[in-house]
Amino acid sequence: xxxxxxxxxxxxxxxxxxxxxxxxxxxxxxxxxxxxxxxxxxxxxxxxxxxxxxxxxxxxxxxxxxxxxxxxxxxxxxxxxxxxxxxxxxxxxxxxxxxxxxxxxxxxxxxxxxxxxxxxxxxxxxxxxxxxxxxxxxxxxxxxxxxxxxxxxxxxxxxxxxxxxxxxxxxxxxxxxxxxxxxxxxxxxxxxxxxxxxxxxxxxxxxxxxxxxxxxxxxxxxxxxxxxxxxxxxxxxxxxxxxxxxxxxxxxxxxxxxxxxxxxxxxxxxxxx
Amino acid sequence: xxxxxxxxxxxxxxxxxxxxxxxxxxxxxxxxxxxxxxxxxxxxxxxxxxxxxxxxxxxxxxxxxxxxxxxxxxxxxxxxxxxxxxxxxxxxxxxxxxxxxxxxxxxxxxxxxxxxxxxxxxxxxxxxxxxxxxxxxxxxxxxxxxxxxxxxxxxxxxxxxxxxxxxxxxxxxxxxxxxxxxxxxxxxxxxxxxxxxxxxxxxxxxxxxxxxxxxxxxxxxxxxxxxxxxxxxxxxxxx
Numbered sequence: 001x002x003x004x005x006x007x008x009x010x011x012x013x014x015x016x017x018x019x020x021x022x023x024x025x026x027x028x029x030x031x032x033x034x035x036x037x038x039x040x041x042x043x044x045x046x047x048x049x050x051x052x053x054x055x056x057x058x059x060x061x062x063x064x065x066x067x068x069x070x071x072x073x074x075x076x077x078x079x080x081x082x083x084x085x086x087x088x089x090x091x092x093x094x095x096x097x098x099x100x101x102x103x104x105x106x107x108x109x110x111x112x113x114x115x116x117x118x119x120x121x122x123x124x125x126x127x128x129x130x131x132x133x134x135x136x137x138x139x140x141x142x143x144x145x146x147x148x149x150x151x152x153x154x155x156x157x158x159x160x161x162x163x164x165x166x167x168x169x170x171x172x173x174x175x176x177x178x179x180x181x182x183x184x185x186x187x188x189x190x191x192x193x194x195x196x197x198x199x200x201x202x203x204x205x206x207x208x209x210x211x212x213x214x215x216x217x218x219x220x221x222x223x224x225x226x227x228x229x230x231x232x233x234x235x236x237x238x239x240x241x242x243x244x245x246x247x248x249x250x251x252x253x254x255x256x257x258x259x260x261x262x263x264x265x266x267x268x269x270x271x272x273x
Numbered sequence: 274x275x276x277x278x279x280x281x282x283x284x285x286x287x288x289x290x291x292x293x294x295x296x297x298x299x300x301x302x303x304x305x306x307x308x309x310x311x312x313x314x315x316x317x318x319x320x321x322x323x324x325x326x327x328x329x330x331x332x333x334x335x336x337x338x339x340x341x342x343x344x345x346x347x348x349x350x351x352x353x354x355x356x357x358x359x360x361x362x363x364x365x366x367x368x369x370x371x372x373x374x375x376x377x378x379x380x381x382x383x384x385x386x387x388x389x390x391x392x393x394x395x396x397x398x399x400x401x402x403x404x405x406x407x408x409x410x411x412x413x414x415x416x417x418x419x420x421x422x423x424x425x426x427x428x429x430x431x432x433x434x435x436x437x438x439x440x441x442x443x444x445x446x447x448x449x450x451x452x453x454x455x456x457x458x459x460x461x462x463x464x465x466x467x468x469x470x471x472x473x474x475x476x477x478x479x480x481x482x483x484x485x486x487x488x489x490x491x492x493x494x495x496x497x498x499x500x501x502x503x504x505x506x507x508x509x510x511x512x
Binding site for chain 2: 012103105112270
């Protein structure tokens with residue numbers, strides 16, 4: 001037995017829980033809603049609509065960034081669904097009192113939590129991949145059916161942009177998943193954890209940004225959203241004002257803080273549920 | 274006498290509430306030890322302490338020869354059912370057991386064996402959310418038996434069982450004792466405990482009022498039932 005054996009066992013054990021209907025419902029929502037957003041965006045652009053929001057998308061449409069600009073409109077939704085899946089799953093171990101079963105079988109708490117998180121992140125990663133590939137196929141299919149030129153989207157530059165978007169969205173997804181883990185460990189109840197995590201993602205950083213834009217660019221959700229935003233044209237964005245490398249380092253630092261915070265709290269917690 | 278569980282001055286506070294108060298007890302190896310006390314006397318907290326789920330504020334304990342701080346040294350040989358059994362309700366009984374089997378590194382043959390033992394094989398593929406209270410309780414016992422433990426810690430295993438289920442549990446406990454296992458059994462069913470327990474620990478307000486052979490406890494007042502002896506002891510302590 002190596003040091004990684006307990007992590008691997010926890011990972012394999014957690015994978016079994018992915019069979020739950022709620023997990024597939026989350027992944028299905030991600031796929032269907034993202035496909036719908038992509039379809040709406042495509043229709044709006046090709047219908048010749050104009051406006052402050054749509055014009056940058058229309059400009060990007062015929063370029064190699066056209067496809068990712070369309071499917072990227074649902075990226076925040078993908079992140080939010082991933083956050084709910086991870087947060088609810090970790091917090092449910094308290095709400096359902098199942099930590100006590102797991103911790104008797106694997107008392108090394110940090111390895112147990114690490115294995116669990118790896119499995120959950122694999123699930124949301126696969127869900128995101130299926131969603132992005134599915135949305136891309138849907139948009140390409142509709143474009144093909146309508147005779148819209150898509151050669152730039154499938155060119156080498158277009159594929160490189162797609163992969164860059166995918167990689168940065170993946171980093172963003174890992175970041176919010178770790179935020180979800182920390183929220184769950186600190187709140188220890190499914191409803192509260194999901195509520196707090198969602199409220200944080202949707203509200204406070206935006207409010208702080210209005211009064212302190214300089215500082216808020218370093219906050220976790222903003223730095224995570226800068227990463228995929230950097231792949232889009234500047235007028236679509238959001239582009240990191242501090243530069244991509246600085247935003248990436250800040251995002252990695254936040255991820256480290258979330259992991260450390262979760263591990264320190266979970267290691268010392270009494271399991272009373 | 275060789276002890277499977279020994280605690281020395283074990284204490285646990287939750288804020289201003291003292292749940293376990295300098296508890297010093299011993300559970301002899303190979304016995305069924307009844308662990309009784311009124312609600313709030315600290316039984317479940319003691320069990321959680323022994324399983325490493327909560328940390329003691331003071332004192333120490335040795336389980337299967339290993340200190341409480343070395344959970345990895347004894348927990349793989351311990352099976353436990355703490356309070357109401359906890360499950361993933363949308364998963365089947367088999368998958369719930371598989372989750373723990375994968376985590377503990379047990380073969381899937383153990384899952385089949387414990388399902389057979391608690392007579393749940395026929396319904397093993399059904400979601401646990403649709404189970405009756407008695408079936409959930411039997412699944413909880415199956416989870417506890419999964420590692421083929423040397424020490425079994427059971428908190429109200431007969432809760433929600435019908436008379437046939439209670440009799441089956443009693444027989445199962447006796448069979449397990451015959452196999453040399455030690456069973457630390459917390460229960461409010463004093464009539465049942467009287468029939469199976471070799472050793473008794475009576476807890477009140479976090480302290481042990483009595484610990485010793487069950488026979489000796491009853492023989493102090495010949496003809497009295499465990500229930501009568503328990504109530505007398507409790508009233509004496511609360512005076």
